[in-house]
Amino acid sequence: MDLAAGLASILGPKGWVPGADARPWSRDWLDRHGEAPLGVARPGTTDEVSRVMAACHAAGVGVVPQGGNTGLCSAAVAGRPGAVILSLSRMAGIAAPDLASGSVTVEAGVILANLHAALEGTEMVFPLHLGAEGSAQIGGLIGTNAGGSHAFRHGMMSDLVLGLEVVLPDGRVWNGMRAVQKDNAGYALRKLFCGAEGTLGVVTRAVLRLAPRPRAKATALLALPDMGAAVAFGSRLRADLGDVLTGMEFFSDLGLDLALRHVPGLAWPLGSRAGAYLLVEVASTSPLVPLDEMLSGTLEWGMAEGLVTDGALAANEAQRAAFWRLREEQPEGQRLEGVQLKHDISVPPGRIAEFVERGAGLCQRLLPGVRINPFGHLGDGNIHYNLSPPAGQADFAGLGPEIGLELARLADRMGGSFAAEHGLGRAKIALADALRRPVERGLMASLKRALDPAGGMNPGVILREDRQE
Numbered sequence: 371m372d373l374a375a376g377l378a379s380i381l382g383p384k385g386w387v388p389g390a391d392a393r394p395w396s397r398d399w400l401d402r403h404g405e406a407p408l409g410v411a412r413p414g415t416t417d418e419v420s421r422v423m424a425a426c427h428a429a430g431v432g433v434v435p436q437g438g439n440t441g442l443c444s445a446a447v448a449g450r451p452g453a454v455i456l457s458l459s460r461m462a463g464i465a466a467p468d469l470a471s472g473s474v475t476v477e478a479g480v481i482l483a484n485l486h487a488a489l490e491g492t493e494m495v496f497p498l499h500l501g502a503e504g505s506a507q508i509g510g511l512i513g514t515n516a517g518g519s520h521a522f523r524h525g526m527m528s529d530l531v532l533g534l535e536v537v538l539p540d541g542r543v544w545n546g547m548r549a550v551q552k553d554n555a556g557y558a559l560r561k562l563f564c565g566a567e568g569t570l571g572v573v574t575r576a577v578l579r580l581a582p583r584p585r586a587k588a589t590a591l592l593a594l595p596d597m598g599a600a601v602a603f604g605s606r607l608r609a610d611l612g613d614v615l616t617g618m619e620f621f622s623d624l625g626l627d628l629a630l631r632h633v634p635g636l637a638w639p640l641g642s643r644a645g646a647y648l649l650v651e652v653a654s655t656s657p658l659v660p661l662d663e664m665l666s667g668t669l670e671w672g673m674a675e676g677l678v679t680d681g682a683l684a685a686n687e688a689q690r691a692a693f694w695r696l697r698e699e700q701p702e703g704q705r706l707e708g709v710q711l712k713h714d715i716s717v718p719p720g721r722i723a724e725f726v727e728r729g730a731g732l733c734q735r736l737l738p739g740v741r742i743n744p745f746g747h748l749g750d751g752n753i754h755y756n757l758s759p760p761a762g763q764a765d766f767a768g769l770g771p772e773i774g775l776e777l778a779r780l781a782d783r784m785g786g787s788f789a790a791e792h793g794l795g796r797a798k799i800a801l802a803d804a805l806r807r808p809v810e811r812g813l814m815a816s817l818k819r820a821l822d823p824a825g826g827m828n829p830g831v832i833l834r835e836d837r838q839e
């Protein structure tokens with residue numbers, strides 16, 4: 371029996387989509403990559419995942435795990451024709467949360483927004499939030515080690531994973547579904563699979579750490595002269611409000627302009643425009659903490675110092691959601707403007723303004739007039755340093771790779787990373803080859819060889835298929 375027929379018999383008609391019908395799973399979010407797969411395996415249980423992996427291993431065919439396919443580095447689609455896409459979306463069970471321990475057990479195909487909804491009405495939340503939460507799945511969030519807007523407070527996905535179940539490339543199952551934070555019984559295997567982008571195994575279940583549900587929140591939208599003021603004010607926010615600070619997001623006037631122009635239903639609530647904007651949120655489990663007063667006090671200080679020029683506090687939930695939408699629609703506004711270059715940089719948070727300025731210098735030198743739209747997470751130094759071509763120009767005149775490499779080098783020199791929260795996937799391998807130190811690359815290649823000696827797990831992601839370290 372050939373592999374497709376074998377997989378169809380393991381999975382039944384609901385669980386196997388032949389290659390001819392696989393188009394909805396085949397291309398990545400940005401529609402840049404994705405070869406025609408042999409088909410899409412849609413298992414319903416860990417046992418089925420294990421049998422699929424064993425069959426593909428025996429046939430020497432590559433497997434690409436796929437969650438919501440919202441990843442931005444082209445890692446959840448086939449790099450070569452004929453690979454099998456393994457979609458976890460039918461494995462979407464959420465167990466009753468263990469509120470006494472602060473954890474919940476989920477299957478890998480659970481959509482993040484559905485987990486948030488399942489916890490409504492309890493005293494706990496899952497504190498990971500990002501713009502794609504209506505589609506991104508737990509397995510994909512683990513695969514990319516997603517960060518998002520609350521990472522500086524609650525950590526990235528790897529900080530929120532207590533236990534994991536993983537199907538290994540040859541079909542063996544590792545059950546590490548422990549529900550404890552303290553587990554030093556050897557190497558931290560659970561961490562290894564966080565951010566592995568599906569290159570070491572398939573995550574099938576996870577025990578996730580929850581956080582207490584805030585009972586009170588205050589949210590402010592602020593205008594500031596420039597990113598230097600935003601960094602200085604951010605440092606004061608940490609000093610004054612560190613215990614309750616849960617959001618510190620920034621965006622630029624160009625980003626605001628694009629979002630207002632292209633995304634329906636957005637409105638600008640402040641009376642003036644400025645060089646930079648901050649969305650600040652504080653939250654507490656105690657309704658007795660005077661959050662509005664605390665936030666207003668720091669805002670007044672910022673205004674007196676000339677760091678903040680305008681601002682508004684959300685008066686109700688609808689306004690809070692409208693403030694967040696202005697930030698979260700930044701990628702969409704730029705996407706709708708047309709061709710773009712996306713960069714997912716991180717630097718030490720105190721150096722964000724310096725990066726934005728030095729980055730602008732090098733981009734303008736390479737392509738005068740290029741439009742720079744930095745936005746991101748002030749609390750952890752993560753800058754989405756995205757570019758649109760100069761006004762009136764259709765594209766980047768072939769300079770995209772050079773600009774990307776120069777920005778990545780700058781981040782590296784400044785003690786940061788050229789791949790902050792989206793991973794490497796296929797899209798950033800050239801950057802990794804240029805910037806990763808040989809020892810670091812060698813260690814990664816050794817790990818890959820140890821866990822996936824046949825190289826069938828998401829080939830061509832993180833490490834080149836042909837590279838001998």
Ligand SMILES: Cc1cc2nc3c(=O)[nH]c(=O)nc-3n(C[C@H](O)[C@H](O)[C@H](O)COP(=O)(O)OP(=O)(O)OC[C@H]3O[C@@H](n4cnc5c(N)ncnc54)[C@H](O)[C@@H]3O)c2cc1C
Nearest residue numbers: 437438439440441445501507509510511513517567568573
């Ligand atoms: C509008 C928008 C906003 C975004 N905002 C953020 C943000 O703020 N922060 C952030 O970090 N990211 C962000 N992202 C990127 C993306 O949402 C995340 O990378 C997310 O974690 C991907 O989840 P997914 O289920 O879509 O994974 P996919 O795209 O399907 O897969 C991503 C990677 O994980 C692997 N994978 C998938 N499932 C499994 C599994 N079960 N086992 C092992 N590996 C698996 C895949 O092979 C691939 O390598 C954003 C994306 C969009 C489109």
